[in-house]
Every structure is written in C-alpha cells, then in structure tokens.
C-alpha cells in the first residue's frame with residue numbers, strides 16, 4: 001500500500017436486489033484511520049459492508065481494498081479484515097476462549113498461536129475468568145466484547161465494526177470506544193465503524209461517509225465537516241445577551257441565538273479577533289462563560305443530509321493520514 005493511498009477505493013458500485021437499488025453508482029475513497037459509516041435505516045450500509053467482504057455479488061463496480069483488487073480478490077481481502085457483525089455470532093456450547101480460538105483457527109493460525117492470541121485479545125477486551133464460561137450465559141456487553149476479540153484475533157489491518165456499542169451500558173460503551181481509538185492510534189489499524197450513534201462518531205472517527213438511498217451524500221474528514229463555512233465563534237453568556245447581540249450586529253456581525261440558552265453564534269469573526277467580543281461584552285455588562293470556535297453539529301448535518309434539505313458540501317475527500325503507513 002503506498003503512503004498516500006486510502007484503504008478502500010471504489011468506483012461505480014451498484015447493487016440491486018430485485019427491483020430495489022441498494023447501492024447506486026457508489027464511488028468512495030476511505031483513508032486510513034477511523035471512518036464512520038452513517039446513514040438512515042435502509043440506506044445501504046450493510047450492503048456496502050457485505051459487498052466489501054465479498055459476501056454479496058455486485059452488479060457493477062470495481063476498486064481496491066488494502067493492496068488487493070476488489071471484487072476480484074475478495075477471498076484474500078476477507079483474510080485481512082476483522083469483521084464484527086451486528087448480529088450474534090457464536091457456536092452454541094462453546095466457552096468464550098474456545099469461541100475466539102475457533103475464529104483464530106479458521107483464520108489460519110496454528111492451535112498454539114491461536115490460543116495465545118485469543119487470550120491476548122480477551123485480555124485486551126477486559127475478560128477475566130468469564131472467558132471459561134459458556135457464551136450463551138454472556139450478557140449483551142460481553143457478547144459485543146467477544147465479537148470484538150474474534151474480529152481482532154488474526155491481527156487484521158482493517159476492522160469493519162457494525163454497531164459495536166449497541167446494548168452497552170455507559171461504562172462499557174466508553175471502554176469500547178477507547179479500544180477502537182487505541183487500535184487506530186497505537187496499533188495502526190484502520191476501522192470502518194457503521195453506527196447510528198452520532199456521539200460515538202464524534203468521539204472516535206477521523207472521517208465520515210454518509211449514505212442516503214444507496215448513494216454517497218457526504219465523504220469528508222470530521223474536522224472539515226465540523227468547520228462552519230465561514231469563521232464563527234460560539235459565545236456562552238452568563239446573563240441575558242440582548243444588548244451584546246445588538247452591539248455585535250451594529251459592528252457588522254451576523255448573530256444567531258440558541259433557542260433555549262444564553263448561547264450565540266457570531267459569524268464572520270476569527271478566533272484571533274475574538275477580543276472584540278470580550279470588549280463588547282464588557283461594554284454591555286454581559287458575562288461570558290465560554291468563548292470558542294463554533295463547530296457544526298453532526299446531528300444537524302446528518303438530519304439535513306438525510307432529509308435532503310442541506311447544502312452540505314458533498315464528496316469532500318479527506319487527506320489520508322500517513323502516520324500509520
């Protein structure tokens with residue numbers, strides 16, 4: 001894989017089930033790092049994942065996954081991907097360590113190395129003695145962690161995780177997100193994270209792809225997506241900001257007030273000039289609690305894109321992070 005290349009590059013992928021177009025002419029370039037795959041129900045996320053894994057036959061399209069031609073090399077590609085499916089996947093009657101070891105053996109590891117890696121991955125996922133209990137007795141959180149260990153056991157460079165935090169309590173969810181981030185930053189893994197939980201995307205993803213109706217509507221770095229079209233500061237005030245708003249407007253700034261708080265978005269002002277806001281706040285006796293560059297809300301972007309009501313810049317291709325090449 002060359003230093004600047006992405007991990008997945010697709011061109012013109014279409015998948016049709018009968019008369020349903022699940023993917024329509026999808027072209028993508030997913031860089032290294034953690035990518036959030038988002039979209040409303042039925043937008044084609046699972047179809048895209050299964051197509052990448054070669055579990056579905058697409059009608060048109062070609063590309064590259066890691067160093068391999070896609071879909072031609074689908075079997076080899078599968079060997080290099082760790083897949084955490086949304087549904088449960090275990091063989092009834094096995095205990096946790098046997099379940100992970102089975103996946104290691106199916107991935108081609110020797111029994112000795114498979115067992116060693118399985119223990120290592122179960123340790124990484126926070127399993128203690130429960131690894132010797134039957135998987136059927138596991139809680140939802142433990143099953144998610146088991147699937148995670150199974151996906152990682154053969155040390156793949158790319159992980160595809162389908163809703164990995166579903167059903168987890170807050171502590172377990174944070175632990176899972178920390179693991180995902182740690183894999184990217186400390187172990188140079190790339191991750192495609194399919195999820196409906198937007199705060200998870202905000203906390204671990206570098207890039208975002210949003211599918212709607214089988215087409216790619218947004219492809220961008222999270223940073224680029226979060227940045228307002230023009231420099232904007234967010235001001236949180238302690239008291240009523242009415243006087244401050246009118247002074248800012250007189251000074252030529254466009255100001256939007258949050259509906260249920262003393263928060264303001266002041267457009268057209270860069271952080272380096274934010275002292276102007278402090279000056280006007282002092283003159284109008286307005287207390288400032290926080291003053292920081294504004295970011296676009298991922299929830300709002302998602303809603304706008306999903307309902308087709310936005311002018312969100314589409315097909316903004318992020319620069320690949322070369323740190324883990």
Ligand SMILES: Nc1ncnc2c1ncn2[C@@H]1O[C@H](COP(=O)(O)OP(=O)(O)OP(=O)(O)O)[C@@H](O)[C@H]1O
Nearest residue numbers: 017020021022039040041042043044045046047048
């Ligand atoms: N096996 C199938 N046969 C027929 N239609 C299918 C099949 N699988 C998916 N579809 C349809 O293809 C479209 C895309 O489905 P897909 O499951 O890929 O979406 P998704 O984004 O993963 O949805 P969700 O978020 O609900 O999991 C939907 O209209 C769905 O009904």
